[in-house]
Amino acid sequence: MKPFALFKKDYHSELRTRYAINSLAMFIIVALSVILFSIGNEKVPQNLTGGLLWVVIFFSAMSGLSRAFVSEEDRGTTLLLQLIAKPSTIFNGKLLFNLILVFLMNIVITLLYSALFEEFIIRNIILFLSTFFLANIGLAVASTIIAAIISKAGAKGTLYPVLSFPILLPLILISVMLTSYSMLGTSFDQALVEIMVLVCYDIIMLTASYMLFDFIWKD
């Protein structure tokens, strides 16, 4: 139950300031409107909208998800956490918080996106939803472990996207592919290999994160 307690603590301190949620919401609006301004009245090719969706998702994730660990370092509560809980518990709690944040964020992005872009039509909903689900898990896991690295390193803000991008690149490439498949209406069976790659990515990242978190946390 301890990870859940940690999650509740993060949830309450988030509700008190609403820092991550507010900045994420504003970031999403800013990013979407920049894209809309730059497009103007042009007709956008269909598969470009699928790619742009993941651009918005990636940069929104980079703007908000490092908070999980950086806030502990800022408040100076890291030592206390190290005393009261095992590293795996801490990671579980933070991962749970980031998972929920990622899911909320991406649901908002996708809904806004499909409302604002007429060309963004999903023909195979099941394929898109499974891509969305698996990619969100991968995004949350990778960004949580990198947030942990960042919080221990000196430069926090700029380094986060730099470190995350190469790690997230396989996930983003496969998700862009799968999104364009689901916009073309490819059947689930034909896209099974790519879905499997996504599942592999999630499992590998989760395992590696659990194994490596101890070394980051105890220094």
Added chain:
Amino acid sequence: MVWKIFLFLLLAFVSVAGISFPIVENPQTWYQFPLIPGLEENAKIIFFHVPTAWLTVIGFLISTIYSIKYLRKKNLDDDTKSYVAAQLGLIFCILATVTGAVWAKFAWGSYWSWDPRQTSIFALMLIYGAWFALRSSIESEEKKAALSAVYSILAFVTVPFFVFIMPRIMDGLHPGSADDKFTPSGGPVVNFKMNSNMLLIFFLSLIAFTILFYWMWNIGYRSLLIKEKLNKKIIRG
């Protein structure tokens, strides 16, 4: 000393053979290479470009192995070894990218076209870049070693996606990608159209470049270790 002379002869032979052996349609003698449809004379890059790409991955592998060693034993010498391997890996990564881009200009018509393998070498370059950025941002030696070791392992587990999975499921221009019209099913170009002498020189080239890498790595980390030792002596007076 003997193996250095051996390495010199091997590299000299590989360079001469790789560049000068003619490509003909029906190889008759031992020094003729077969014609590979779609590649023709351009096929010769395989003796120099593939080893650099191979060393990029080997450099990363050695760096990760010493990162794991560091995390287990907390010996800063292992961190130095990992650092030097990554430095060399970055050099070979740039070489592979540049030679590949120049080759692509002649074979495909443009320097860069986001072929899956171009994407993957680019991603490797990004990983190396991010790794060095992370290292330069941390002051304390132990912290730097531990965090960069963790990042190196984390990045290494994504490498199979770039090197093995992407080129096989995405359409590309590289010989042996998923929709290569000259090969029945995707896979490396090595297996099917190179004859035995071409294969022999290709593998000799791989071996020679690997030994060269080992030599450079050995000199690199030994000089860094001596430098650190001297620094400590100066500080102690």
